[in-house]
Amino acid sequence: MHVVLRFRATAVVAAAALLMAGCATGPGLAKTHSPRRTVQAGADASSTDPSTKPSAQPNKPVDPAFAAERMRLVNPCALIDKDVLQTVGTPSRYTSSNYTRCSNYMKDKAGKTLNISVDVGYTLTSTDLKNANKQLAGLKSSEQKLTSSCFVTAVTQENPGQALRIQVSTGSGNEAVADTCEPSRKVLEGAVRKAKGNPQKYTPLKGSPVEVDPCAIVDRATLAPVVGASPRSLAFGLHQCSWSGQGASMELEFKTARIPKDGKFDRDSAEVDLGGVKGYQVLKDGPFPTCELVVVRTKDSSDAGEIAEFQVGASKEKTTDRCQAAQAFAKAVLPALPSA
Structure with a gap:
């Protein structure tokens, strides 16, 4: 018996849950705060790399x-x-x-x-x-x-x-x-x-990215302008992938989320046009400034859905326009995702 990805959001702070009777429904889409494992350029590979010298195929x-x-x-x-x-x-x-x-x-x-x-x-x-x-x-x-x-x-x-x-x-x-x-x-x-x-x-609902391998869907031409021609690729779980090199990093993650009424996933988010598709971006400052760009892929009547999140970060020394690069990243990947 297959189960449809149907989502309901609740008002529980930070970890709202979907009640599942005998596993008869899909996962809840409330926003959660699970630890992020983005790898910044120059990070120690042994800290996150599953196998520094892998022997298995x-x-x-x-x-x-x-x-x-x-x-x-x-x-x-x-x-x-x-x-x-x-x-x-x-x-x-x-x-x-x-x-x-x-x-x-x-x-x-x-x-x-x-x-x-x-x-x-x-x-x-x-x-x-x-x-x-x-x-x-x-x-x-x-x-x-x-x-x-x-x-x-x-x-x-x-x-x-x-x-x-x-x-x-x-x-x-x-x-x-x-x-x-x-x-x-x-x-x-x-x-x-x-x-x-x-x-x-x-x-999967129409437009759902749940089946997509985030590491396989991004080509070298998309990565090269930010992280170089031979970036280090790291997969996290089944729905997140990052690439790093040249003092910069890129990340793609597909995940469930509560979709805000105004579309702003951060109070400082700004709406951007990605060629007929809306995105919501915010630049996060810090030692490794990063632009986060969210694109909604599915949404139900209770504002629960699925999103694709694109991130581009670079060391402070780099003059890279992180949000412009994140938009280019999204524009390159979105056409390859299931049609909404």
Whole structure:
């Protein structure tokens, strides 16, 4: 059964969630504040590069089921379906704030707090891959245990490094689960099994960029004027890609968002014409001034939708017109996206 990308926005600050009954709908499109991992020119490759000296074949998953083109359409909530969560407790409502993350704030079998989240296509650094020295569900795996939470990953691709990741966090005092890694392993085993099977998938709305590989859609001619003929390319997750070189960087990300009534994603945003398509840009100052340009791709009656975000940044020493470059970037890419 395929699931249509239908979105509803709520008024919850910073992480509004779509309630999902049995994973029967798509992800919520409320604006979230997940950490940005833009790589500035000259940044240390070892800090973000999934594999500084990769030996695995590029873009080859450890199993065809985990191919990026397939996983972009997998509804993450379907990977932690109720039959998976019931192995560790009593599921509650599903919440999803982007294409590849889903959470369930539930209770364990003793009634204690057990908050579970799954991330699909989670980016791994070279250090993460090195630390994946365990085995879980037939895949290389790693664990990171903190005071009240546990992160367990199963490597689905080595070059660049990607994984299915489960995060389990608990409460404090009498609400605390003693070992958060035990339910993490169980849920991840179930998620891997679901991913290898026939999980529910999104049926993209007209104009949706959810299936598009952001790293593959941008050609060298578009990149060269800003980052040179041979920029360093880095993929983050399944829907974000950046390029850096010559003291500058470019980034393209497809994501879900709450669409403001006035179109301004930032109070200082200015509307620009991209050849018959509206864009909203803002120049962010700082040590690495960056122009952010947002183009709405889908929008429903509740103002929830999907966007393409283009960024061009450069060191202060460079005289690059960052917003003009961002507009050229968008104009080059938009014709290759699915028609709205």
